[in-house]
Amino acid sequence: MSQLQYYLALVAGGLCAAGLALSFATPLETALVLKAFLALGFLSLLRFTLPLGLWADGAVAALGAVAVLAGLAALDPAPPFFWMALIATWLFAWLFVERLAAAIRAGRATGFGMLIPLVFGVSILLFWEVVTRGTHVPQVILPPPSQVWTRLIASLPTLWADFQQTFLKAVLAGYIMGCAAGFAVAILVDRSPFLKAGLLPTGNFVSALPIIGIAPIMVMWFGFDWQSKAAVVVAMTFFPMLVNTVSGLNAASSIERDLMRTYAANYWQTLFKLRLPAAAPFIFNALKINSTLALIGAIVAEFFGTPIVGMGFRISTEVGRLNIDLVWAEIAMAAVAGSAFYGVIALVERSVTFWHPSVRGRA
């Protein structure tokens, strides 16, 4: 047992012992599960004489989560031993993750790697839920995740319409056009030093334009619907793609280029067989950066004139109506959509640039 695990086990067990002692002030039948958890947590101190498996810690942490959630309704206002139980639950979850990570490193628990981020995420949600409800945080400041979830399920048709409008139309169209344009201009710039002198500063200039400034102008040019948002996304994604592709096209070493020259290869052969493959890691960097930029751009652009649908529109109007739980539901959807978008590109990247030193070391 490492030093950290030792102290985690000691503090978690001690907290349960103290909590259990304090809980005797209430009638026995109130919050029985919580008391059971505290008793089990206290018993876990036996680990210093008896071996206790890591899954036992996981089970105690899970019981703690259930007990704390059940105790929320029964104990109002929440007494000190309730908060001790919450902290003890957190500590048991932490201890479990520590031991699981050590077991995975030692090769004793392969295949459970996904459990670690999962436990972490669930712990955060639990803490958020219990603290907001237990201390009666106003829902305008921070609604509990359960309320956000309820709202999300209840508003699925609205959210789906917003997702279609913002993500499937504005983000994807703008992303594809912006990245393709950046790539094409990078090839042009590469072919002609004259264009390089003119287009690179222009691209730089466009990327420096504030999105808040260009979004209303794009609405004037392209109308209220998603086309104007796609235009903002194009303006945002163009430059990262241009700059990355231009540097990527110069990534091949001089020996690799000389080799092509000794074969009397023409420009396009050199481009397709050497320079573009060598540029792939750079191009994928741009694609990944742009995947998040595009979503931000489209959402912010919808603050400046839009039909009555779209993620940005919903956020800006529902904030005004103090429907903060719906705002959080939109945020959650945007986060999931953005992460999934990024993840898909990262997966494609790994299969395309499998040869790159940064990828090939990994299994």
Next chain:
Amino acid sequence: MTTDLSAANMDKGPPPQAVVSAQNLSLTFGTNDGPVHALSDVNLTIAKGEFVSFIGPSGCGKTTFLRTIADLEQPSSGTLSINGMTPRQARETRAYGYVFQAPALYPWRTIEKNVALPLEIMGYPKAEQAQRIARTMELVNLAGFEQKFPWQLSGGMQQRASIARALAFDADLLLMDEPFGALDEIVRDHLNSELLKLWAATNKTICFVTHSIPEAVYLSTKIVVMSPRPGRVTDVIESTLPKERPLDIRETPEFLAIAARVRDGLRAGHSYEDVV
């Protein structure tokens, strides 16, 4: 201008069997510290089937000379013809294969696909590509490693793959720029004797840049000793060693005599003096 002249001079110029012929060849690089005379007044003829080593200290122009033959550098004056053509024509007709100091295999291609690279560019049909790949992989003892990626092989195997790539399109002239410079002595000995076998089997003309005297003497029929500042040829030694050369030929008196003459040539070119 020079290219036109050399083409026009062809009728009365170098003998037809000359693969490489340099007359008064000079090359000067302009740098911030003033001009650098990489090659100064080089005259050299290489006949078909010869194995020529270029030896000398860093900065003597041996690599520059090889790159000039390959049309990777342009001479400042003098003429250079390869198979009776200008270097540019020679490059465009794929007259030579070039092996660089580093293997320069493309990491996204398997060994087989790397060897196929020149064949794809030169537009060979698929069936012929496969047959040429199989033959050259056999020639460099890499059969069985076709599907590996370059980064999965040792340095020696990578360099062998790069030799296979240079051989794949069957150019008569092979230019090798310190191909074994980064390898350890044992691997290098092995590859040297394999290279000799390959040369005997294919009857190619090989230009080989090295800074190892034993390597130069062991491999060559002709050793060109070069010296720096300005880069020039100080001696051309015709080897008297037989064509069949086991590794232990390097302990024979003939071998040591040639090695001594190479060393004398280097000394005459002030190659052993301290560089200021």
